Amino acid sequence: MRVSVLEVANQKAALKELARLVEKSTVDPLVRNAAIALTSDCDARDDACEVRAVYKAIKDGDDRVKGLSRGLKYMSDPRWADFFSSPSRELRQLADGINGADCDQHAALVTALLGSLGFVTGLRAWGPQRNEYTH
Numbered sequence: 001m002r003v004s005v006l007e008v009a010n011q012k013a014a015l016k017e018l019a020r021l022v023e024k025s026t027v028d029p030l031v032r033n034a035a036i037a038l039t040s041d042c043d044a045r046d047d048a049c050e051v052r053a054v055y056k057a058i059k060d061g062d063d064r065v066k067g068l069s070r071g072l073k074y075m076s077d078p079r080w081a082d083f084f085s086s087p088s089r090e091l092r093q094l095a096d097g098i099n100g101a102d103c104d105q106h107a108a109l110v111t112a113l114l115g116s117l118g119f120v121t122g123l124r125a126w127g128p129q130r131n132e133y134t135h
Contacts, residue, residue: 011133015125018084022108022123025087026115034091035113037064047119054113058106067094072109075100087112 008014025031038057042049056062061071072094077083083102085093087109090101101109104123111121125133 011125014082014084015123015133018104018108019123021084021086022112022115022121025108025112028086028088028112028116030088030091031112032116034065034068035116038062038113039117040064050117051114051119054110058110058113065091065094067091067097067099070099072101072106073099074106075102077102084108 006017008017035054039050039053042053053062057065057068058072061069063069072090082104085101085105090105090109093099107123111123115121127133
């Protein structure tokens with residue numbers, strides 16, 4: 001799997017790149033099919049059920065998506081770098097047995113899965129000071 005390093009000017013630019021990766025993944029058939037599988041027990045137009053199903057699958061696991069049976073394992077990034085990968089890539093890695101991502105990757109995957117189902121989604125970062133994001 002090809003990996004690239006992107007130098008960004010600041011955290012705000014990094015978050016914009018993550019949002020771009022999420023938006024692009026919402027139309028990926030792999031993401032859409034995973035979202036449909038995860039929500040297959042929900043009645044039509046039961047938005048609350050679909051949101052819960054996707055969140056629970058990422059948090060606790062779901063056998064309907066290859067590699068996600070135990071959920072997406074939380075794993076910190078190195079202190080000197082922030083790894084972002086597209087939600088599409090995250091699903092491919094899970095299928096290959098690679099399971100580990102930090103909070104921004106968890107949020108990105110949930111956001112892309114729900115976005116592929118037509119939900120209006122977004123990512124939010126928090127920090128104690130302006131333009132200094134810690135979570």
